[in-house]
Amino acid sequence: MTERLRSWIHANLFSSRLNGFLTLVMLALLALTLPPLLRWAFLDAVYAGADRSVCGAGACWAFIDARFDQFFYGRYAPSERWRINLAALVLALFAAGAMWPRNPRRTECVILLVTLCPLIAGVLLVGGVFGLKLVPTDQWGGLTLNVVLTYATTAIALPLGVLLALGRRSRLPVVRWLSIGFIEIWRGVPLLTVLFMATVMLPMFLPDGLTLDRLVRAILGLSLFVAAYMAEVVRAGLQGISKGQYEAAAGLGLGYWRAHRLIILPQAFRLIVPGIVNTVIDLFKDTTLVSIIGLFDILGIVGQSTKDPAWLGLGREGYVFAAFVFFVCCFSLSLYSQSLERKIARSGGH
Template sequence: MTAHPDTPGAAPDLPPPRSEVGFIGWARKHLFSTWYNSLLTILLAYALIQTLAPFLDWSVINARFLGTSEADCTRGAACWVFVSQRLNFFIYGFYPDAETWRVNIVFAIIAVCFVPQMIPRFPGRRILLALGFTVLPVAGFILIYGGIFGLPVVATNKWGGLMLTLVLAYSGMVASLPIGILLALGRRSKMPAIRGLSVAFIELWRGVPLITVFFMASVMIPLFLPQGVTFDKLLRVFIGMSCFWGAYMAEIVRGGLQAISPGQYEAADALGLGYWKKMILIILPQALKTVIPGIVNTLIALFKDTTLVLIIGLFDILGTIQSTISDPAWGDVTTEAYLFVAAIFFVFTFGLSLYSRNLERKLRAGAGDE
């Protein structure tokens, strides 16, 4: 028997061997556990070195980041000068320069509401999250569009760049989840009329490509409006995107509802809870917890599909980049331009994925404590 460490005269426990802990231990366990794993690790490391070394040389070491024109770039290396020269256009599109402070305030509010969600022990995280989904949409629209409090109106046809991408993605996320929840509940309703309408809505929107929805919103809807009646293009795109992704969200939420055991429904009924109290307090929290990965996956797809608005004449971040590519003053910066866009989308989508993993980990820990 091993003596208890608090026992008088007992020998202290020895630390584990250095080869079993830290980076060395991790590498031995995951990279060099067998001869074939070691061989694969060496081959992959060689391939990465052969690929990354020329790329880093082109994109960082010999690249030019500062300057005023293509003449300041080095031939055979990346030219990032166009990013610094066109940065305002990439962020704000055609938004008036004198009013960009309004967009910057909205960006700051978004950061204040959502960045703390990545920090588990940040005080007031839930309050900030609630404000981000309730107050922020209204305050953000007032700031960006204007028309009240002395703010001049900036028409939506001047919105563009990263600002437009974030507006579409954020508003689509805020709207699609409630729509999906209501449709999922409607599809499981015992009332044939509500169930039939929900099924028809879901299958209709899931049965057409998103680009078709955008074309319909941009071209076809104005043909059915009365003479002289106009409908903002951006609002049409927002409605189409929300309905489209709401239909996909509905099927994800329905999967979570079906995963809840019948005993939960019976227990809620035994407590005398009405339908909405039962769903809001008992069923939906459990169902949404189950389908967090599917919800986040759909939100990531929504964020990336905002680039499709370029086809109907809205200049999101990809549209501003493509206009720069076609500018003969910058020569061939196609590779740099698309790498820049890819980096922006990666940062935002990885942030969503990271928050999803943190939330899942927290909920699993809470379930374990119970």
């Protein structure tokens, strides 16, 4: 074990003079920064209390404890928060079925994940039917809002991105140029502009008497924006498929759509798993921008909470907590992506 450890240290930390120098510099920086950071975050920290009067020289995690439910549920009524928990459980079960590699019904689970699951979660969260109390979307917030925006946008943007990628490679000039125009326009517009257009300008083009909920408008804007990036990711996967696969599909007598559904797209998706996960991670982080249009995600709730006179001036703890939550979520997605890549590599891409 000792010899193996020495070998690892030499290969990863001191493989060259430059790497050895950088390793020593990083160790020195850690020695300077870690002790005061640990002292602030843990040793001198306060973990419970009614207001900021309990805070001392260290971190005041009492602020996080007091606002914990609000950071995750927003202004959703406490008596109705079981619906969020149940919706999260439904999503986790559908996602587990879709991600389990030995599931013989995996394809069906993926389809249900983007069709039936949103319907069940939407009924639970919105209510107004089956005896559930109606909860307006302006009461949604916190991490729940980030997850809802990410999931709903991905469920819409990924299929739309596939169609756009196929359209960009189409032999029909009209379809090809329309797809190219859509992709390049949306990729060339800042996301903030898209959100403002969806919130402010879209209602101007709707018929009189027809209104769309602000959350729905944000999801539509995000979906169109992300679909353009998904299209380029899918197109990269399609370009990685050899011409022989298309010829083999034609030799089997498969038409355009059957060939892509059964042969081309399954192989392409094996190649673009990292790209899709990276796009979803970027989307999850970009959902914090919705606070600009009056929707308060976890970051927006933190900003609001720091203005409370009882907890004034504790933004540092709030933003550290928000950063930790985002890190855990994004790092978990990244690890799942890496595990998929390893499984695909072990199976030889089949």
